[in-house]
Amino acid sequence: MSDQLIQFVRDYFKTLEFIPLHAPVFPGREKEYVADTIESTFVSSVGAYVDRFEKDMASYTGSSKAVATVNGTAALHISLKLAGVEAGDLVITQPLTFVATCNAIAYCNAEPVFIDVDRETLGLSAKALEAWLEENAKLDTEGVCRTRADNKVVRACVPMHTFGHPADLDGLISVTHRWNISLVEDAAESLGSFYKGKHTGTFGTLGTLSFNGNKIMTTGGGGMILAGGALAARAKHLTTTAKKPHAYEYIHDELGYNYRLPNLNAALGCAQLEQLETFIGAKRALAAAYEDFFSGTNQEFVREPADCRSNYWLNAVICEDKAHRDELLHTTNSQGVMTRPVWTLMNHLAMYRGSRRGALSNAEWLESRVVNLPSSVVVE
Structure with missing residues (x-):
């Protein structure tokens, strides 16, 4: 199977x-816009392209406002602060994620609580969240969610x-509403993804995006906070050294x-955003080709959830077991086709090993089986 996959990827x-996992492409007006910022001398955090990028991203996502930041981690850090997260609070998230999700929680001197994911979405499970809260939490006389054991405030869910x-947003919204917990979406990987017709990152109190070099569109580095008017104004103030x-x-x-996105990067983002739907079309075509390739095999291609449009940022396949996963990783990488395992679970990392958690059977099952496949945009 590995040799056939290598040939399929090379043909596609x-x-x-060498074929990377995800490389940026710049087929539009990127050079023109970046050169324009240099000509204007406004290359730092003030400039016309920053304003335009925020306005265009708010329009694309349907968010009331958008605030550009230096990266997605900074966006999530500020979003958690605006959601009221304080030192000593608990913030619920999933163990199957990139480390930046947990680091942003730690920057607030808060503690992550790891709850299992759904196999269908690979995102935080509403059922597992509800079960953990029922067993471990209570609402106090003021309606604040607290742990039964030590009275810690459960402030947010990420x-x-x-x-x-897209994760199961209907389920997560229902649970967090019942327990008075702020929902903050880490939509770093899902620009261009829609849940029942609405863009990810626009369902919670706040949402965040990333434009790192390996994302579906890039500003080199960069992020965005999606929020309502008052919260967006606070976000802009805090990210501009108050x-x-x-x-x-x-x-x-x-x-x-000092978290504002430079005008130079925003110019790149404006040009990339003009082509985003083209990029998504190319990535969805690649995903369809992968799905056809894995049809009838013992590997399960990860498909978009029902009633959703996924950007298929990184294509993924679920192998039969860890041995098959390791063989696939070794063979493809040794022959110049880059593949990667899913991230090490956050509760397995040294700095988060002692964190609270529920049963993580799905996350552990996926950790030993998921492989990401080359997913770059193919520009015709």
Whole structure:
């Protein structure tokens, strides 16, 4: 199977050279817009392209407002602060995620709680979340969700839309609403993905995006906070070192962060966003080809959930077991076709090993079987 997969990938990408997991492409007006920022001398965090990028991204996602940040981790850090996360609070998330999700929680001096994922979506399981809360939490007299054992506040829940596939948002919204927990979506991987016709990242109190070099579109580095007007205004203030507007004085009224996206990067983002639907079409065509290839085999291709449109950021296949996974990884990588296992579960990392968690049978099952496949946009 590995040799046939290698040949399939080489035929699809039409090359005998090394094939990366996900490489950026720049077929549009990227050079023109970036050169324009250099000509204007506005290359830092103030400039017309930053304003345009925020406006265009809000329009594309259907969010009330969008606030550009230096990366997706910074966007999530500020979003958690705006959701009220304080030192000592608990924040529920999934163990099957990139480490930035948990790091943003740790930046708030809060503690992650790991809840299992659904096999169908690879995202946080609403059923597992409900079960953990029923067993471990209570609502106090003021309606605050707290743990029964030590009275810790359960402040927020952060599902991640894994590989661009939307999580069970209806279920998660229902559970978090009943327990008065803020929903903050880590939509870093799911730009262009829709759940029942609505863009991911726009369901919770806040949502975040990433434009890292390996994402479906890139600004080199960069992120975005999706939020309502008042929260967006607070996000912009905090990410701009909490500086009060003034013609020339430097007055900062609270602890702020130097998290704003440079105009240079935003220019790249504006050009990439113009082509996003073309990129998604190409990625969905590749996903369909992979699905056909794996049809009738012992490997299960990861498909978009029902009633969703996934961007198929990273294509993935579920192998029979860890031995088959390891053989596939070894053979493909040794022959210049880049594949990767899913991330090591967060509760297996040294800094999060002692964190609270529920039963993680699905996440552990997936950790030993999932392989990501080359997923770059093929530009005709």
